[in-house]
Amino acid sequence: MFTRESPSKGPNSPRVVGFYEKPTGSIQYVVIDEATKKAALIDVVLGFTPSEARTDTEAAQEILDFVKAEGLTVEWILDTHPHADHLMASAWLKEQLGAPTAIGAKVRDIARLWEGFYNTPDAFDPDGDFDRLFADGETFMLGELPVRVMLSPGHTLGSITYVVGDDAAFVHDTLMHVDAGTTRADFPGGSASELYDSLMAILALPDETRLFVGHDYPPVGERTDPAWEATVAEHKAKNKHLGGGTPREDFVKIREERDATLSLPDRMLFALQVNLRGGRLPETESDGKSYFKIPANTF
């Protein structure tokens, strides 16, 4: 798998290793406190073949192998939001590692929204399926590094950003790499205007903060390899949608015009059923198999 390293810059600065999952253009992160060898996993991917509704643990296994080879203790399995484009491997990795899973507290509202689309009242129980639901502003520790949670809605109504130590933030599907701009805001519960507010809050972090994004879809311009790290200063100066200080109205127009051209991810209707259960497949039926429920003519 294609990986990139972002070394620790010193005390209170995590080492970050990104793993690129090519089928969905997702970046899975291992965030490491070098002093204690404690680590968090962020936005891990369960492989999925939509034509067969078949899952695989290839990408997650690579994370597991890395963690073992590096002698890391995984303290947290974190997600930034219930993803629409990939299934999360959080439940599977929790089984392997025993670490608690967590996501933003507004996942409760996202669960109610999708129970409506699936016509399955009370199907999702995020309080039971995740070990922690983080509210805006909440903090926790990763080894000796403090982690702060910022609510950053727009892409979904309950996305969160994890700010780790002094100089790293996991901004999921708000920003894309500098040359690609920002991420779509047209899924149910999304809002380009709220996304703008979230982006401004992220770009108000210190200039040297390393921002790690959730997706990349090369080729982009001259670039053929995936990229996912840039500083606040780099995004403020050069981000395709925001660089130089794009006003709100212009950003919303750019975002909404772009979103109108995008088709929905082929995994979306499968993914939400799993991700709102913390990464678990739907309950097995009398034959021991798990089944998806897909609404027709809704999207």
Ligand SMILES: [Fe+2]
């Ligand atoms: Fe997403």
